[in-house]
Amino acid sequence: MCGIVGYIGRRRAAPVLLDGLKKLEYRGYDSVGIAVLDRGKLAIEKRSGRVAALAKAEELSGTIGIGHTRWATHGAPSERNAHPHRYGKIAVVHNGIIENAAELRAICEARGEVFSSETDSEIAAHVIAHYFEEEGDLLRAVYRAAGELNGSFALAVLAEGKEEIVCARRASPLIVAEGEGEGFVASDIPALAAKGRRAYVLEDGEFARITREKVQIFGADLALRLREAFLLEEEELAPEKGRFAHFMRKEIEEVPEAIQNSLFLSDTLQNKEICEVLCQTYYFDIVACGTAYHSGLCFACAAERLLRVPTRVHIASEYRYSDPIVPRGTLTVAVSQSGETADTLAAARLAQERGSKVLAITNVVHSSLSRLADFTIFTGAGREVAVAATKSFHAQLAALYSLLAVLAKYRRSCLPPLEKFPDLAREVIQKSECAAGWSPYFLGSKSVFFLGRGVDRCAAMEGSLKLKEITYLPSEGYAAGELKHGTLALVDGRTPVVAIITDPQLADKTMNAVHEVYARGANVFLITCFPALCTQKEVTASVLIPACPSAFSPMLSVIPLQMLAYHVSLAVGNDPDKPRNLAKSVTVE
Numbered sequence: 229m230c231g232i233v234g235y236i237g238r239r240r241a242a243p244v245l246l247d248g249l250k251k252l253e254y255r256g257y258d259s260v261g262i263a264v265l266d267r268g269k270l271a272i273e274k275r276s277g278r279v280a281a282l283a284k285a286e287e288l289s290g291t292i293g294i295g296h297t298r299w300a301t302h303g304a305p306s307e308r309n310a311h312p313h314r315y316g317k318i319a320v321v322h323n324g325i326i327e328n329a330a331e332l333r334a335i336c337e338a339r340g341e342v343f344s345s346e347t348d349s350e351i352a353a354h355v356i357a358h359y360f361e362e363e364g365d366l367l368r369a370v371y372r373a374a375g376e377l378n379g380s381f382a383l384a385v386l387a388e389g390k391e392e393i394v395c396a397r398r399a400s401p402l403i404v405a406e407g408e409g410e411g412f413v414a415s416d417i418p419a420l421a422a423k424g425r426r427a428y429v430l431e432d433g434e435f436a437r438i439t440r441e442k443v444q445i446f447g448a449d450l451a452l453r454l455r456e457a458f459l460l461e462e463e464e465l466a467p468e469k470g471r472f473a474h475f476m477r478k479e480i481e482e483v484p485e486a487i488q489n490s491l492f493l494s495d496t497l498q499n500k501e502i503c504e505v506l507c508q509t510y511y512f513d514i515v516a517c518g519t520a521y522h523s524g525l526c527f528a529c530a531a532e533r534l535l536r537v538p539t540r541v542h543i544a545s546e547y548r549y550s551d552p553i554v555p556r557g558t559l560t561v562a563v564s565q566s567g568e569t570a571d572t573l574a575a576a577r578l579a580q581e582r583g584s585k586v587l588a589i590t591n592v593v594h595s596s597l598s599r600l601a602d603f604t605i606f607t608g609a610g611r612e613v614a615v616a617a618t619k620s621f622h623a624q625l626a627a628l629y630s631l632l633a634v635l636a637k638y639r640r641s642c643l644p645p646l647e648k649f650p651d652l653a654r655e656v657i658q659k660s661e662c663a664a665g666w667s668p669y670f671l672g673s674k675s676v677f678f679l680g681r682g683v684d685r686c687a688a689m690e691g692s693l694k695l696k697e698i699t700y701l702p703s704e705g706y707a708a709g710e711l712k713h714g715t716l717a718l719v720d721g722r723t724p725v726v727a728i729i730t731d732p733q734l735a736d737k738t739m740n741a742v743h744e745v746y747a748r749g750a751n752v753f754l755i756t757c758f759p760a761l762c763t764q765k766e767v768t769a770s771v772l773i774p775a776c777p778s779a780f781s782p783m784l785s786v787i788p789l790q791m792l793a794y795h796v797s798l799a800v801g802n803d804p805d806k807p808r809n810l811a812k813s814v815t816v817e
Contacts, residue, residue: 230252230257230297230298230299230323230415230811231249231252231253231257231296231297231323231414231415231416231419232294232295232296232321232323232382232384232402232413232414232415233245233248233249233252233294233295233296233412233413233414233415233419233420234293234294234295234321234384234393234395234411234412234413234414234438235248235291235292235293235410235411235412236291236292236293236391236392236393236410236411236438236439236440237291237407237409237410237411237440238291238409238410238440239291239410240288240289240290240291241262241264241265241288241290241291241292241293242262242264242285242286242287242288242290242293243286244293245262245264245293245294245295246262246279246282246283246285246286246295248295248414248419248420249262249279249282249295249296249297249419250279251416251418251419252297252414252415252416252418252419253278253279253297254467254475254611254612254613254614254615257297257298257299257811258276258277258298258299258300258305259274259275259276259277259297259298259300259305259306259307259309259310259311260274260275260277260278260279260281260282260295260296260297260298260310261273261274261275261282261295261296261298261310261311261312262274262282262285262288262293262294262295262296262312263293263294263295263312263314263319263321263386264288264289264290264292264293265290265291265292265293265386265388265391266288266289266290267289267290268388268389269388270314270317270319270386270388271288271290272312272314272319273285273288274307274310274311274312275307275310276305276306276307276310279297292386292391292392292393293386294312294319294321294384294385294386294393294413295312295321296310296311296312296321296322298310298311299811301325301347301348302325302329302346302347302348302349303345303346303347304346308344308345308346309345309346309347311349312386313344313345313347313349313350313352313353314353315341315350315353315354315357316357316360316361317357317360317387317388317389318353318356318357318360318369318385318386318387319353319385319386319387320349320350320352320353320356320383320384320385320386321349321383321384322349322352322381322382322383323380323381323382323400323401323402323415324379324380324381324382324398324399324400325348325379325380326348326349326351326352326377326378326379326381327378327379328376328377328378328379329348329351332351332354332355332376332377333351333354336351336354336355336358339358341354348379351377352373352377352381352383355373355376355377356369356370356373356385357369358373359372359373360387366385366387366390366392366394366437367394367435367437367446367450368450369387370383370385370394370395370396370435371396371435371446371450374396374398374435377398379398379399380398380399380400380570381396381397381398381399381400382395382396382397382398382400382401382402382415382430383395383396383397384402384413391439391440392437392438392439393411393413393437393438394435394436394437394438395413395430395435395436395437395438396434396435396436397430397431397432397433397434397435398432398433399432399570399573400415400570401415401416401429401568401595401596402414402415402429402430402436403415403416403417403420403427403428403429403430403594404427404428404430404436404438404443404445405420405425405426405427405428405443405460406425406426406438406442406443406457407425407426409440409441410440411438411439411440411442411443412425412438413436413438417460417592417594418611420460425459425460426443426457426458426459426460427457427458427459427460427594428443428445428455428457428458429594429596429599430445433447433448434446434447434448434453435447435450458594467611467613474614474794474803474804474805475613475614475805476614476616476618476698476790476794476804476805477794477804479612479613479614479618479619480618480619480657480787480790480791480794481657482609482610482619483618483619483622483653483657483787484650484651484653484654484657485608485610485619485650486607486608486609486610486619486620486622486623486626487622487623487625487626487649487650487653487783488608488626488650489607489608489609489610489623490607490608490609490622490623490624490626490627490630491626491627491629491630491646491647491649491650492630492633492646497605497630497631497634499603501603502587502603503634503638505559505585505602505603506559506634506635506638507638508557509537509557509558509559509635510537510538510555510557510558511537511538511539511540511555511557511558511559512527512528512531512537512538512539512540512558512559512560512561513539513540513541513542513552513554513558513559513560513561513579513584514527514528514539514540514541514542514560514561514562514563515542515544515547515560515561515562515563515572515575515576515579516541516542516543516544516562516563516564516569516572517543517544517545517564517569517571517572517814518617518693518814519565519617519620519621519624519690519693520563520564520565520569520572520617520621520624521541521543521544521563522621522686522689522690522693523563523621523624523625523628523690524541524561524563524628525541525686525689526625526628526683526686526687526782527539527541527561527625527628527629527631527632528540528541529682529683529686529779530628530629530632530683530779530780531632533779534632534636534641534643534644534779535632535635535636535639535641535643537635542575543571544562544569544571544572544574544575545571545575547575547578547579548571548574548575548578552578552579552582554579554582554583554584556583558579558584559584559585559586559587560576560579560580560584560585560586560587561586561587561588561589561628561631562575562576562579562586562587562588562589562597562601563588563589563590563624563628564588564589564590564595564597565590565591565592565607565609565612565617565620565624566590566591566592566595566814567588567590567591567592567595567596567597567598568592568595568596568597569597569814570814571814572597573596573597573600576588576597576600576601577600580600580602585602585603586600586601586602586603587601587602587603587604587605587631588600588601588603588604588605589604589605589607589624589627589628590604590605590606590607591606591607591609591612591620591623592606593606605627605630605631607620607623607624607626607627608623609622609623613805614804614805615697615805615806615807615810615811616694616697616698616793616804616807616810618694618790621690621786622653622783622786622787625780625782625783626646626649626783629646629780629783630646633646644776644777644779644780646780648776649776649780649783649784652773652774652776652783652784653783653784653787655774656771656773656774656784656787656788657787657791659771659772659773659788660771660787660788660790660791660792661791662769662771663771663788663791663792663794663795664791664795665769666753666768666769666792666795666796667795667796667798667799668799669724669751669753669768670699670701670724670796670799671796671799671800672722673701673722673723673724674702674722674723675701675702675703675704675718675723676692676695676701676702676703676704676723676724676725676726677703677704677706677711677715677718677719677723677724677725677726677745677750678691678692678695678703678704678705678706678725678726678727678728678789679706679707679708679711679725679726679727679728679738679741679742679745680705680707680708680727680728680729680738681707681708681709681731681734681737681738682731682734682778683730683731683778683779683781683782684728684729684730684731684734684738684781684785685705685706685707685708686782687728687730687755687781687782687785687786687789688705688706688726688728689705690705690782690786690789691705691726691728691786691789691790691792691793692704692705693705694789694790694792694793695789695792695793695796697793697807697810698793698794698797698802698804698807699793699796699797699800699802700800700802700807700808701796701800708727708737708738708740708741709737709741711741711744711745712741712744716744716745716748719744719745719748719749719750720748720749720750721748721749721750721751723745723749723750724750724751724752724753725742725745725750725751725752725753726752726753726754726755726789726792727739727741727742727752727753727754727755727756728755728756728785728789729754729755729756729757729758729761730755730756730757730773730776730778730781730784730785731778731781732758732778733778735756735758735761739761739764742754742764742766742767743766746766751768752766752767752768753767753768753769753770753792754767754769754770754771755770755771755773755785755788755789756770756771756772756773757772757773757774757775757776757781757784759772771788773785773787773788
């Protein structure tokens with residue numbers, strides 16, 4: 229992983245490739261490169277670092293090329309390990325992981341082949357080159373090589389002397405498109421979108437041959453497949469920061485709009501078939517990763533408290549290997565911002581195999597998850613550029629809570645209203661600016677604890693994740709009642725504690741934990757809707773959020789936690805938009 233682009237046409241390929249790679253920068257990456265066929269010969273330029281480092285590559289001639297932004301899995305982030313990889317007459321870009329790379333490398337080396345990188349991806353170039361020498365046909369060579377590769381891959385391949393790009397997909401997203409005298413391939417729609425282009429999403433096991441005249445898609449047996457294209461919209465303009473210094477700060481500001489656009493606006497919730505499924509739903513299973521997993525935890529608290537629906541929330545990477553029990557009447561809800569999260573996709577497939585219907589909640593139309601699921605709710609977060617999720621978390625909450633509201637209607641129950649949350653979120657954003665002044669307390673801290681009970685524990689976990697992602701400070705979101713069962717040993721004057729208190733039934737209990745950490749020297753920062761708690765001597769600083777139904781409170785309480793992480797990131801000198809080692813779309817295990 230992380231980003232693939234390819235172009236064949238009448239224009240010079242290099243500028244088109246670099247433009248596409250810039251549109252994929254939001255996904256996160258550590259190196260970049262392009263390969264262009266110039267008069268039938270391969271020219272490759274690659275660099276460690278950002279797309280801007282490839283500026284001189286725009287001068288490359290040739291009208292056929294492939295490009296890649298790499299997020300390191302096998303081998304360090306370096307120019308040597310950057311894609312495209314070349315062997316012989318073949319150049320390859322690859323997303324995914326080749327699990328039998330060591331075995332195949334040994335076979336190639338036994339033939340006398342020499343490798344130039346530490347990556348698993350270079351294996352693909354060697355194996356394809358071997359078969360290309362035998363076949364002389366690039367599609368056949370890629371097809372035969374794919375049969376030897378275990379694991380996941382999206383491949384785009386060039387060969388010297390061939391006026392075409394050949395692609396292959398297995399468990400990693402790949403989209404191909406055609407225009408007037410042009411062909412394209414990319415791992416994500418923004419890299420190739422332009423009005424009038426006809427696009428096809430490759431399914432697992434499919435291959436594609438792209439020429440200037442047409443795109444051809446082939447099945448796992450290389451039989452030609454006739455597929456219906458979908459038309460791409462106008463080319464998406466690159467998002468701009470406007471008056472904000474970073475996309476993350478801008479996207480926090482867009483939280484109210486994301487909530488508004490994700491409340492009750494899905495046609496899925498009015499679909500007769502999903503209505504019938506909801507009427508027969510007695511259990512919810514949530515499968516998700518990272519921030520999406522935390523949105524599922526918040527949903528579970530609300531579902532069980534307000535509607536008494538038993539709800540289990542699974543980390544998708546654990547669910548897929550846990551031999552899960554799926555009772556009759558279970559609706560599995562798979563949550564993924566990108567709709568391409570490999571573990572979530574695998575978990576959703578397993579749930580279907582066990583007899584469950586799957587409802588997807590994703591922000592991306594035409595994503596793998598939306599095609600896999602029985603039903604899909606598309607959230608209204610809009611494009612999220614910063615790697616750390618902010619507005620997409622709130623959009624997921626809004627969609628999940630809307631799902632509960634529809635279920636309540638079918639059960640003739642009544643839930644607290646959701647319509648005021650966009651305005652309440654705007655109020656909280658203004659109040660949360662004070663978190664900028666909290667940063668000095670976190671500099672030099674040995675660790676940070678986020679404490680809460682019930683749904684506030686879920687918010688604490690998300691707050692901790694945000695801080696870890698962009699500040700690199702060790703932190704933990706913890707159940708306040710568990711603090712004295714061992715973890716209190718870690719608390720001293722160098723351990724800031726953030727407490728979230730929005731549930732009146734649990735406020736006194738959580739304050740007991742505040743007393744305990746304060747007694748051991750910790751500075752306590754409070755997120756609460758209870759004014760009296762803000763004046764307690766134990767509280768160093770606080771954000772008072774508006775009163776709201778506690779079951780839905782993460783839509784408000786997480787905003788100050790996002791703002792805190794943002795400001796601490798700036799204070800330690802990090803780029804909050806592009807945290808190290810992280811990618812926006814995790815398409816490998």
